[in-house]
Amino acid sequence: MKTPQTPLAHAARLSVAPMMDWTDRHCRHLHRLMSRHALLYTEMVTAAAVVHGDTARLLAYGQAEHPVALQLGGSDPALLAQATRIACDMGYDEVNLNCGCPSDRVQSGRFGAILMTEPDLVAACVRAMRDAADVPVTVKCRIGVDDQDPTHVLPDFLDRVSGAGVDRFTIHARKAWLQGLSPKENRDIPPLDYDLVMAMKNRAPHLHLSVNGGIATLDQAQTFLDAGLDGVMIGRAAYHDPSTVLLDADARIFGDGTPGDAVQIVHAMLPYIDAHVGQGGRLGQVTRHMLGLFQGRPGARLWRRHLSEHVHEDGAGVQVVLDALGHVTELAA
Structure with a gap:
């Protein structure tokens, strides 16, 4: 059976x-x-x-x-x-x-x-x-x-x-x-x-x-x-x-769809991050799970470092994430 x-x-x-x-x-x-x-x-x-x-x-x-x-x-x-x-x-x-x-x-x-x-x-x-x-x-x-x-x-x-x-x-x-x-x-x-x-x-x-x-x-x-x-x-x-x-x-595994892109995923996370921070949440509560997104890619270390160094600043929000992403996209250009 x-x-x-x-x-x-x-x-x-x-x-x-x-x-x-x-x-x-x-x-x-x-x-x-x-x-x-x-x-x-x-x-x-x-x-x-x-x-x-x-x-x-x-x-x-x-x-x-x-x-x-x-x-x-x-x-x-x-x-x-x-x-x-x-x-x-x-x-x-x-x-x-x-x-x-x-x-x-x-x-x-x-x-x-x-x-x-x-x-x-x-x-x-x-x-x-x-x-x-x-x-x-x-x-x-x-x-x-x-x-x-x-x-x-x-x-x-x-x-x-x-x-x-x-x-x-x-x-x-x-x-x-x-x-x-x-x-x-x-x-x-x-x-x-x-x-x-x-x-x-x-x-x-x-x-x-x-x-x-x-x-x-x-x-x-x-x-x-x-x-x-x-x-x-x-x-x-x-x-x-x-x-x-x-x-x-x-x-x-599921035979449905095409491979995604980590940069697109970061952009897709921004509304979620903005809502979380707007409701009084801390940026690091979300971004700590995103540190490995660019593992093995150029800029991955700078991505992790920028997030780690800036998530605790007053008013930290989506701009911190976009600035961190810039380290990856600049090296990929």
Whole structure:
């Protein structure tokens, strides 16, 4: 049985990973201008914060961001159900449960990667979330944690959680070492096992499986898609070098459109920046996500330096961005 191709599943052919302190609404607006089709994820938000905190601030997003998914952290089925219902009421296209984050904070809160050791609890969580949702509920996980054997743990995890009704998973193809490695080290040191992720797809072709971890280019992404995986999630490369990853994504991955241009993207961001600053926001809240737009191009260092040096000045707004852009366009002339 083939994986069902819904519009959201099609968008998941290429997604930008949820990244703490990075994929906020300003970042997602930029990324959406660069790709009309890629699936975008929020930073992880705890279910408790959604239910008991400043929901309007935590879950704010722009309508232009669709398709956009909210990633939740938590392990209380009832609380996750409440947060899922709120997300649906706010119009999110998908709710994703984090079973992959390795930070100390999520371990103490009994969510994130530690949930790889409790697949039955994850199944209970997603069952409650699905009962509360009118949009897809998905899971992002690792291949295992600590001394677990991924060849046994991952298929069992997928079986139990898919048995609760989830049919779309994103698998970070590394173990998470909760003892002895920092969150940063967990993104690089544990070896990648792409073959295991592919084996899971061959074992359960009805599941929609995306691979994540160490993928930096569209060439790599296309290789995984050609091999039979349903989707590819790119994280840090999409943030630090968004032009390389996203400007050509619609044409190459989705077969729709022509490659974009980073200079045009800067101009397209100006009305958004002007509105944000006009509402009392700070220029740097937006432009910090734009620093990598010209990565590898002449003028990139001057672009970054000009923005970094001038965003904090009184009255800083679109003119600072245009002046920074001038360093790039002058060298390209």
